[in-house]
Amino acid sequence: MTNQEALTDYVLRLGDSALILGQRLCEWCGRAPAVEEEMALMNVGLDLIGQARNWMEYAVELQGQGQDADQLAFTRDAHQYRNLLLVEQPNGNYADTCARQYFYDAWHYFTLKALCDSSDARVAEIAAKGLKEVTYHLRRSSEWIKRLGDGTEQSHAKMQAAIDEIWTYTGEAFIADAVDEQMQAAGIGVDLALIHEQWRAHVEATLQEATLTCPDMQAYMQQGSKQGIHTERLGFILAEMQFLQRAYPHSTW
């Protein structure tokens, strides 16, 4: 695989995760438990979709096939998507949404922070732009973990159950494949072992403050998204997200 092919895949992974989580968060529109939460979820979702566009615009330039970012988002099928399994998991109850968001935000924050030093100038500038926004995302989701974990007996139980439920989807991000290794060697991508260290420290400190039990870091972890193998959840997301372009190809408004 050439560096350019590996970089295209690497950039798509970042963009796809942001896009799918953005789409997931928007499912809360009109259903959030409080108006402030509704605005926060939509704001975070919008930030992520904007970041996804930045990554995808770069990906189509690298591919050089004359596509645009919309075509990438709306005409690829599930096996062509490279988002983490974590972000395609359902919204569940509010604790489930908060757990998914927190584990993603912590990974996202340290990843973008490291990518600010990427040897690829475009990657570095997209990361630097996103990092400012993701800093706020991480702050908010950390606060919710603590508030629910160290809240009532019921909120504590639900938060703990949410963390235990989603845990096996959190490890995949740190398992390097050939693309990750090639990008790290080229100075473009991040050192996943280092990101894992930082993520683990943040998670342990946050869960401890939230009076929650941290699950086993050595537990079996689901994986496959880097090769396009997803849970069945992704198909349902795409069916809704891509409906218009599938039913009325090339329509614009």
Place this chain on the structure above:
Amino acid sequence: MAQAHDNAPDHPVHYQVPELTDSLEASLRSADLITTDRGRTLDFHGRRPSLDEVWALLAQVADPEVPVVSVVDLGIVRELVWAKEVLQVYITPTYSGCPATELIESEIKLALMQAGIAQVSMHQRISPAWTTDWITAQGRAKLKAYGIAPPEGSASKAALFGQVQEVTCPHCNSQNTQRISDFGSTACKSLYKCNACLEPFEYFKCI
């Protein structure tokens, strides 16, 4: 690939918008919130204006979501360059997902064309990333007069990571305020409440 940005000016504004007088403040308070082209007075038909004149024109183009400030006040317009008869405009979006970015681009282009600049080429520049440090002093004063607390301090890491400085109430100037939510009606604002005058207000958050 990425463009080299070595020539990017540190600060975009070498045009000074007028002093915020009482009468200007009064007119801002009664400003029409929908119309974004109010008060545009410059006309360049039949000649090529200087860059200073173009800056002055863009200082009259309102931000569509916070129309009390202009796209120049917000530091969104980064650089203007004449390439022969084509005006090159470099803008930096505020947030990655800001839904107003395209609208801002077209508002700028429209204003330039209405004023008689026929050939305009718009460019987005995301590096260096937009920061609230670029909001001008005039812009901050206008935000406050409009009831939005301007960003406090500079976009240091500390400000981003929760060690928020005191946010001053734009209505009564009390520092006894409290954050309701980090995320407000637009990506750039948080929700606050003043414990002194009890009014809710928005805070233009520091990034």
